[in-house]
Amino acid sequence: MHVTLASSLLGGLSPAQFMRRHWQKKPLLVRQAWPGVRPPLTRSALFALAQQPDVESRLVVAQGDGDWRVRQGPLPRHALPPLARPGWTLLLQGLDLHVEAARAMLAPFRFVPEARLDDLMLSWASDGGGVGPHVDAYDVFLLQVAGRRRWRVGRVADASFVDGLPLKILRHFEPEFDCLLEPGDMLYLPPLWGHDGRAEGECMTCSVGFRAPRANELACDLLQRLADDDGEDDPGRLYRDAAQAATATPGLISPALQDFARQAIVRRLADVSAIDRALGESLSEPKPHVWFEAAEGKTLAHGVQLDRRSRMLYDSRHVFFNGEAYVVAGRDARLVRLLADARQLDAHACAALSAGASDVLQGWLDAGWLHPAEEIA
Numbered sequence: 001m002h003v004t005l006a007s008s009l010l011g012g013l014s015p016a017q018f019m020r021r022h023w024q025k026k027p028l029l030v031r032q033a034w035p036g037v038r039p040p041l042t043r044s045a046l047f048a049l050a051q052q053p054d055v056e057s058r059l060v061v062a063q064g065d066g067d068w069r070v071r072q073g074p075l076p077r078h079a080l081p082p083l084a085r086p087g088w089t090l091l092l093q094g095l096d097l098h099v100e101a102a103r104a105m106l107a108p109f110r111f112v113p114e115a116r117l118d119d120l121m122l123s124w125a126s127d128g129g130g131v132g133p134h135v136d137a138y139d140v141f142l143l144q145v146a147g148r149r150r151w152r153v154g155r156v157a158d159a160s161f162v163d164g165l166p167l168k169i170l171r172h173f174e175p176e177f178d179c180l181l182e183p184g185d186m187l188y189l190p191p192l193w194g195h196d197g198r199a200e201g202e203c204m205t206c207s208v209g210f211r212a213p214r215a216n217e218l219a220c221d222l223l224q225r226l227a228d229d230d231g232e233d234d235p236g237r238l239y240r241d242a243a244q245a246a247t248a249t250p251g252l253i254s255p256a257l258q259d260f261a262r263q264a265i266v267r268r269l270a271d272v273s274a275i276d277r278a279l280g281e282s283l284s285e286p287k288p289h290v291w292f293e294a295a296e297g298k299t300l301a302h303g304v305q306l307d308r309r310s311r312m313l314y315d316s317r318h319v320f321f322n323g324e325a326y327v328v329a330g331r332d333a334r335l336v337r338l339l340a341d342a343r344q345l346d347a348h349a350c351a352a353l354s355a356g357a358s359d360v361l362q363g364w365l366d367a368g369w370l371h372p373a374e375e376i377a
């Protein structure tokens, strides 16, 4: 990925310029960002996928009187309104986990760190379908892949929602601009920008979403991980109070015990490497309901590529793969980081791995986290 080269996906901006001028700052509308883009699956394949229990799907129906009906998947075919009925939408979250072509559509967006990537959502709408004016806590690229959708977009002064609806619909939304997206057009929106997309005729839209972690959620997750991990710091250390005098106030917690507890926490949190490791494990955790199929007898000889559901990240000390941390160094580290960045490693690079690293990659192949390169291509 050449981050300083002009990109037609970004309307002639380079990824570097886009990140400086638009990312988290202001919307960007790009006409023909992806000329000739094809939906990653057909309407009937989408409806079939929505029936599966391991696929996250939602049906949203506008009732016409300002009321909305939402049904969570799995969605049997008879749960979907007739195609000719206007005003309904089928949303399929995490399509990249299920459909190789959807995973492939994420590749041009890899100028954004993968740690921020959430998923590719596909929405199919009948004429007039949409989910109403709302905000997301996500950076999102809305890529029109079939038919036309009109977006109304604007900053949100009043973030209150209409009461009593199964959807978070903005009570007051005053769009600043509107645009009609045709197949191949794309609209980037930063988090918390109000938007309301309505299909004009049947249409399909792909949303490439980048989650912004919430400080509190991240803290809870990492603290839990730190608590589960004994760490290197004398886990069995006992409180000692050999100097405790006889007390007439047995209900009182002693300052010495308070100090012991505080120090125990401070020492745990002072282990920066453990926090970094917990973060990498957390961010690389596969999505819920993802499982991998073990496959013995595969070889590294022809190069490897990541399974579409695999998440691989790294920091200066570790590589994180599907929630597991590995300490890497030297040439192996360089090669494994290459695998994380490119999601593939050629035969030549695989041959350059040390025997130890080869064994680790072989284990990943056996677990189904990796596949031989030719298998997916």
Ligand SMILES: [Mn+2]
Residues within 6 Å of the ligand: 134, 135, 136, 195
């Ligand atoms: Mn949205």
